[in-house]
Amino acid sequence: LTLEQSGKWPDELMSFTHMKRLMVIRIHELLSPLGIPSHVTANNMLDIFLDGLVFRVSVAQPRELRLLQKTAMISSALPVLRMPGSKSKASVASSTDTPLVDTPASLAWTRLNRSMPAVCGMLAAVARSEAHVFPVACRLAKRWLSAHGFPVVLCPFEAELDGVRDLNGDVAVQSKRDGNGLVTHRHQASTNSPNPADCAYRLTEIAVELLVLYAAGFSTPVAQRSEISDGMSNWESVRVASGSPVAAFLRFLRLLATHDWEQRPLLIDLNEGFADVQKRRAALTCFETGRERLPAMVLCTPLDPSGSEWTTLGPTRAGLCVLQQLAAHSRALLRAMLVAGAKFRELKNVFRPTLRNMDLLMTLKPEIIEVHGAESIDYDAGQTGYAGGFQTTTTKPIFSGQEAEDALPTEIPPPGARFWPSSYCYDPLQWVARLVQVHLSRYFEVFWDRHGGNWIGLRRRPTVIDSEHEGAKRIFARDVLDGLVVHKPSADGSQMVVTHKLPRLVRLLPDWVSGLVERVEDLSATTSPENNQKNKVKKKRMVELQRGT
Known part of the structure; x- marks a missing residue:
């Protein structure tokens, strides 16, 4: 929703943000007497629940883009030659002719309010x-x-964080060195991407x-x-x-x-x-x-x-x-199976993951993937529902501190009712994946299937720390290590290699996510070269025993 130019909007970014939020809240108040439920998001958007769908409305005003851009004060850094009687003209020129520089916030605003509507409109026409x-x-x-x-x-990028903004660990850590050579950490607010x-x-x-x-x-x-x-x-x-x-x-x-x-x-x-x-x-x-x-x-x-x-x-x-x-x-x-006339259940193998490259594999409980159960590759409507559709069950929310929502009413709520769908931004699978990313993304790459997958894979990052690098010392801080990694010198002693204590992590994960995960498997133990050699020796002995008998 792009508003026209108006002189009533303030020229200061903080005041503009507050005024924009007041406008969104006012729209929310006007929709309530009409019986149209709405919800104001954290980033000044409005979610409207209408006819079984949630529509997200973003309010944009062109002046906000100029406020998000930083003014490059080039004239203040250079000496200005002032002539008698020309002081006011120089000051006016320096304040109006300075160029504007894009910031990450201004680029995100342009992408959300200009680029995405234009490209989505063209893609919708093709569709x-x-x-x-x-x-x-x-x-x-x-x-x-x-x-x-x-x-x-997901596009817009803000939708990627729906339902996971309340995580306690959803912060960015920034290091700062004080005068004593110690490294201190402070937390920053999470971004919208x-x-x-x-x-x-x-x-x-x-x-x-x-x-x-x-x-x-x-x-x-x-x-x-x-x-x-x-x-x-x-x-x-x-x-x-x-x-x-x-x-x-x-x-x-x-x-x-x-x-x-x-x-x-x-x-x-x-x-x-x-x-x-x-x-x-x-x-x-x-x-x-x-x-x-x-x-x-x-x-x-x-x-x-x-x-x-x-x-x-x-x-x-x-x-x-x-x-x-x-x-x-x-x-x-896929081409080979299509040429050979393979059946539909065999064509599904193209959409099955290869988990042999994972170090840890977490198998989720059925109630976690219930929201996206119908999107699973192996979904069978005959076992989980009726012929006319699948049956949904209401389960207790898994989020800490979240209370169960009221049941869906059978009648249209009266005007002014504070009704909101219970499944709004409720995605347990996305929540668990984000929880693992927040706590373990420094050590592991996280993989998961958003559409009904019952697994989350972890793979160690190939992290090598140069001991001579000044910024690498912060990784040795106790609050960053978390007791899950150790540092070992390389063969020539010039580098410190980060080694993850996978057995310790395998023992900790089931207790940490006991209500979310059925089991945690250490796949690195079965794919290591030492274990592969042991398996070859065992197979060789079995063959020799069979020949002897």
Whole structure:
């Protein structure tokens, strides 16, 4: 909801924020007598519950963007030559002509209130015109990523933290060295976007939809417009639109696995915005001149010529390599099964995770995944519900300090009633995954399946600390170690390698999350080279005994 320009808005950021929140609260008060439940969020948005759906309304005013931008006081740092009678003119010029510099807050505001509505509107138009292919192919791509432990980052990014803002450990730790050489820590308030360290293998929701749009052939290739090409092959330049969701999903896997992301950007034409050759040249020039500063995956659109707006958060270059290998393997497996005429239950193997690379595997209890039970790969409606649909059960909330909501009324509540759905922002699986990230993300990479998965995987981070680095000393602080890691010198003694005490963590996790997890398995013990050698020796002895008998 973008408001028009008005002189009644204040010129100070804090006052503007308070006035904006008062406006949202006033809208909430006006909806209550009409019998329309609403809820004011922590970031000055309004969630409205209407006809079984929750609509999130964001209020934007152009003056807020200028207040979020920092003014570069260049004139104050340089000496000003003042002539007699020109003091007032110089001061006026320095206060009005100073450039504005974007900040993370201003970039987030632009992405939420300008970029996302524009790109979502164009993607929605494609979804309406290609309703039989594009929406289903997007769901297949997102479901495939989530099944392997890389759930997409929801857009807007604020939705990624719904229901998990009340975690006690949801803070950022900043180190500061005092005069005595000691390291002190202070906590910062959590931001409105996920931590980039937790998104090394994850794509944003809009990035996945843009990839499916390009791979399925719903955007005109740039090579067909003029001699300006983005380096695509002959197959890509003459491709036709996909006629089935499975074919579009196969093309998505091929694009992800075979495209040279380091050397070539992906020019995705939306609404023929790249019809102007100057825009295409500008996008290619931006990629060639600033490749070292751009993310691993560059998706250039007419709305974002730099191609980094929806890929800055993730994936990283190492994470993209993992995704490419996984996409190549899944595509080869799916094609082979389709050619062989495999049954539907066999095709599900493409959406089953490979857990052999995990160090710890946490199996969740059934009530944790009940909210997304119908999204599971192995969901059977005949066992969990009726023929006309599945039956839901009301369970006690698992969150600490949360009381059970009232049952759903059978009648429409009277005007002014304070009714709100009990399942609002209630996602136990997301809550448990976020809880593990808050406490263990410094030592482990966390993987989980958002759509009905009953597991959370942990893999040790390849952390190597240089003992000569000044900033590495803070990691030796007692409150950071938590008793889960030890430091051992390397072979030459020049580095300190962080070694995780997995047996101790395996013993602590069941007690820590006793009400959430059924069991915790240490997979590193079964995949280590020593255990593999022992298993080979045992098999050899068994063969010798069988031959002897």
